Amino acid sequence: MDKKAIFASRMLLGKELDIKENWCILIKGETIIDILPQSSLSNMEYEGWEIIDLGNVTLMPGMIDCHNHLALDARLKNHLEMMNKSAVELTLLGVNSAQDDLMSGVTTARYMGDRFYMDIIFRREIELGNLIGPHILASGIGMRALHGHGYVGMPFTGVDEFRKATRENMAQGVDLLKIFVTGGTLPEKGEYIPCYMTLEEISTVVKEGRALGLKTSAHCIGGQGLKNCIKAGVDIIEHAYAITEEEVELIKKEDRWIDLTPGIFMDESREQFLSPKSAEKIRKQRNQVIECLKRVIKGNVKFTLGSDAYHTYLYREVEYAVELGADSKKAIQGVTSNAALMLGIETETGSLSKGLRADIIAVEGNPLEDVSLLSKVKFVMKSGKIFKNIVKNGI
Numbered sequence: 001m002d003k004k005a006i007f008a009s010r011m012l013l014g015k016e017l018d019i020k021e022n023w024c025i026l027i028k029g030e031t032i033i034d035i036l037p038q039s040s041l042s043n044m045e046y047e048g049w050e051i052i053d054l055g056n057v058t059l060m061p062g063m064i065d066c067h068n069h070l071a072l073d074a075r076l077k078n079h080l081e082m083m084n085k086s087a088v089e090l091t092l093l094g095v096n097s098a099q100d101d102l103m104s105g106v107t108t109a110r111y112m113g114d115r116f117y118m119d120i121i122f123r124r125e126i127e128l129g130n131l132i133g134p135h136i137l138a139s140g141i142g143m144r145a146l147h148g149h150g151y152v153g154m155p156f157t158g159v160d161e162f163r164k165a166t167r168e169n170m171a172q173g174v175d176l177l178k179i180f181v182t183g184g185t186l187p188e189k190g191e192y193i194p195c196y197m198t199l200e201e202i203s204t205v206v207k208e209g210r211a212l213g214l215k216t217s218a219h220c221i222g223g224q225g226l227k228n229c230i231k232a233g234v235d236i237i238e239h240a241y242a243i244t245e246e247e248v249e250l251i252k253k254e255d256r257w258i259d260l261t262p263g264i265f266m267d268e269s270r271e272q273f274l275s276p277k278s279a280e281k282i283r284k285q286r287n288q289v290i291e292c293l294k295r296v297i298k299g300n301v302k303f304t305l306g307s308d309a310y311h312t313y314l315y316r317e318v319e320y321a322v323e324l325g326a327d328s329k330k331a332i333q334g335v336t337s338n339a340a341l342m343l344g345i346e347t348e349t350g351s352l353s354k355g356l357r358a359d360i361i362a363v364e365g366n367p368l369e370d371v372s373l374l375s376k377v378k379f380v381m382k383s384g385k386i387f388k389n390i391v392k393n394g395i
């Protein structure tokens, strides 16, 4: 079997990202079989081992993007409207996105709603080696209310329709279920945040998923929709742009996760790709959203991070988490070990640990001191296979 030994001057070891200097990772096939100090390797028999000395870089687990979409590319103008294009056009977008995601250091991506069960087909083709991309967690068809929000979702009404859509998704082989409960931006006037799915509809999806061991994630910015989600047993709240102190307490008490996507509001570079009306709305609400998201970090809620269609920019979400008050370790865990824990894949990936998949990246410098170094990914290995290696001082 294929045997590789990776040497580097630093690594972030285990779920706690403990910094180790001059250690080595031993890989057989797809799996990390050992991690140990280079000094303890003097007696090792190197015959048959491929030695990869990356020199002055930091090895860390491949990143997990907890919220993205294959056929939605926020780097393109009017990308939201493009969701209604043909299957062929959306597939071309997806091929590009998946490749870009992997090359940016994302070795696992949770795609949160695409048309035509694209994510399930991509998951299979990538695992077969026919397409380049990250390991995929697929949610299939995002489920939204007939009168509700969700460019990427499909519309349903009533308990029976939501049950049928959930079962269709599960018959296709999704890894999780995605629903759209509220709108995407804050309401223009007043305090009330519209909630488009009833408690019964949400509960139906959650229960159907639980019966097969699947988690449910809800696009939900806050308000009654958030309370309904918690009551119905939704596992993960996406976005939480309008969350109140009271809702932070509720989520903590009920021990749920929030998957943050702060870039949509905090990253000004995204505005040029939106319609002028949407960009204006985002600008107006930016400060208010930042105040809400700070509550999540300050309240010590379990959080992860996702780029939500801004492919290759997951590192910026980590930067925003730090800006919102998270320490750099927690922010990086939001795209590594905690992301894996939230998704229930912590025994497969998300940390440099013995027995896990060899999903490994290398960056310049120490990202715990400066998280923006995650933008400088020099080496990408997925399941023991090297997809990128542009380290200059390595052998």
Ligand SMILES: [Zn+2]
Residues within 6 Å of the ligand: 067, 068, 069, 112, 308, 309
């Ligand atoms: Zn999304």
